Amino acid sequence: MALAPVQRDRGATLAGSLANRLRTQILSGAMPDGSRLPSIRKAAAEFGVSKNTVVEAYDRLVLDHLIAAKAGSGFVITYRGDDSGRPRHVSEAVDIASLLSAQLSQNFEIRVGDGRPPASWTEHSEIKRYLSSNGRMLPPDADAYGSALGFLPLRQQIALRLQTQQVAIKEDNLLLTFGANHALDLVIRAMLSPGDTVLVDEPGYYPLFAKLTLAQVRIVGVRRMPDGPDVDDLVAKIQTERPKLFFTQSLGHNPTGGSITLPVAHAVLKVATHFNLVIVEDDPFADLPMSAANRLATLDQLNNVISIGTFSKTLSASLRSGFIAARGDRIATLAELKMLTTVNSSGHVERLLHRLLVDGHYDRHLKRLWQRTEAAATQVQADLLSGGHRIYSNTKAGYYVYLLLPKGVDDMALARAGAQEGIFIAPGSLFCLDKNSPLARAIRINVARASNPKFYEFLLRRLHM
Known part of the structure; x- marks a missing residue:
């Protein structure tokens, strides 16, 4: 295997850049299961880096379960598909999501x-009655695909709600999705590539871990305290890992139940701004009357924060409707990806939600x-x-x-x-x-x-x- 000197990736350490290059080759199949990596001395010479850089890069790949140290053989590729023929990252993602499968069982x-x-607690509010009557009021174009951004009147209503939560936003800063999980998937696809590193709350939202694993993204946990992310740990992880994004949940955190305090929220945003780190704030309880002032999206005004909301936790999981609130340029990129992958979200569901909001039943x-x-x-x-x-x-x-x-x-x-x-x-x-x-x-x-x-x-x- 011919090796060229490694170049430092933008925003990454030399060891991280080397690990990313090798990770890409392993995941693509260019370095198959069982093949040997060059010795540390040889790799340092061929890549034009120090032996310490090679050691750190190899350590990262070991933690990713892509290579392993074998006595007498050095470092060996261990990445392979499972017995079903699926790539390892797909199998690992399915394993992580096993609790979701159990939740769906009755x-x-x-x-x-x-x-x-x-x-x-949710579906018996007004949904069933509105489902039975909504069809008689649909306009002639209700079956058309419509804008990839989603049903405009619903985006306008959501924008009004966010404005009452002190977020200065317009409908063009909103993209409607099939719930929060679809929103997370779009953000991951649009903003990350295999081998990238992200930070997450730990403990944190395990379906997110599964999505990131499926995307072949490296996941690093930031300690979650009762009052929010551990700011010292966040700084340390940013400095050593050079992450692309930080996924967090400010209020009613899943699974710990804690909520971020105002001092911690300010500190997190100060750190993110200093290191130019984009924060993805998952906010499933945005509509409950909790303190909007502590939300990162409110404090940041969507400059460096992407906010994800959903009606699944407050109204009905079966409706599968949510949204992304972000800067206009990010929404445009995400809307293009949504159009490519799902064309659009459900206009029927979005019209139903719009009626529930404007008629006051949702409140x-x-x-x-x-x-x-x-x-x-x-x-x-x-x-x-x-x-x-x-x-x-x-x-x-x-x-x-x-x-x-x-x-x-x-x-x-x-x-x-x-x-x-x-x-x-x-x-x-x-x-x-x-x-x-x-x-x-x-x-x-x-x-x-x-x-x-x-x-x-x-x-x-x-x-x-």
Whole structure:
């Protein structure tokens, strides 16, 4: 294999640039499974870098599970497809998303680990009645594709809502999507390439980890504290990893339930501005009456922040509708990609949502939902604390509480034990890149689904043995 001297990629270290070049060759199949990499000494000479640079680059590839050190053979390529013929990154993405598959199953009596509220909290608001009547009011062009940006009147309504949340925005700064996951996918496709590095909250949103893995992007975790990202860890990771994006969730964080405080939000934005790092803020609870002043999109006014919203967590997951709010140039790029991949989002669903918003039904529903969520969070936290359990954050925002497990209790074993008793549990290790992290030994609890006494009896039996 002929090797040319490595050139430093823009915004990357020399070791990162070397790792990116080798990663691309491995993932493309140019360096097949089982082949040997040059020795550290030989690689340093042929790439025109120091031996320390080669060591660091190889270490990165080891962490990505692309190569391994073999006694007597040096470093060997270990990237290959699984038995189904799928590339490894596809198989790994599917494995990461395994909890989502379990959530879609209905074979659990108690779904305390589910990411969504029960249908009775959402779909019974006004949706069914509007679905039955909406068809009689559709205009003649309702079946046309329409603009790739999405239904204009709905974008205008969303812009008005964001303006009340102190974000100066117009409809041209909005792109409608098939929910937040579609929005994340578009951002990843448009702004990242295989081998790029990104930062994420850790613990964090595991479906995002799966998407990034599928895109062959290198993922580095930033410690998530009860009051937001650990700013010192964020700075350290930016300096060593040279990431392209930082994905984070400010309010009602999934899975910890914590929310960013104003001082931390200011510090995060100051760091991102200094290092020219784009932040992608996932904001599924944007419409709930929480403090808009702490949101990164509000403080930044979408200069360096891309905001993602959805109706899935507040109205109905079945509607599959969300949006991206960003600078006009970024929205234009994302709209082109949306047109190429899905042509457009659902005009019928967007018209339905528009009617719910303009008629005031959505706001009345949100008021009921927030009252329910606050009451449930208060009760669940009280029940857990009275049972002698530890929670990571006592913030009452969003749907989640993160229960820290006692030393010696395995979260995956607890989830398997729960499944045997009809209880769906979300293990903390699935939300962590570092499976040895203390925060991996936990479970996510959905306050909207944690009222069954059988669940608390299960915890007492299993955690206080």
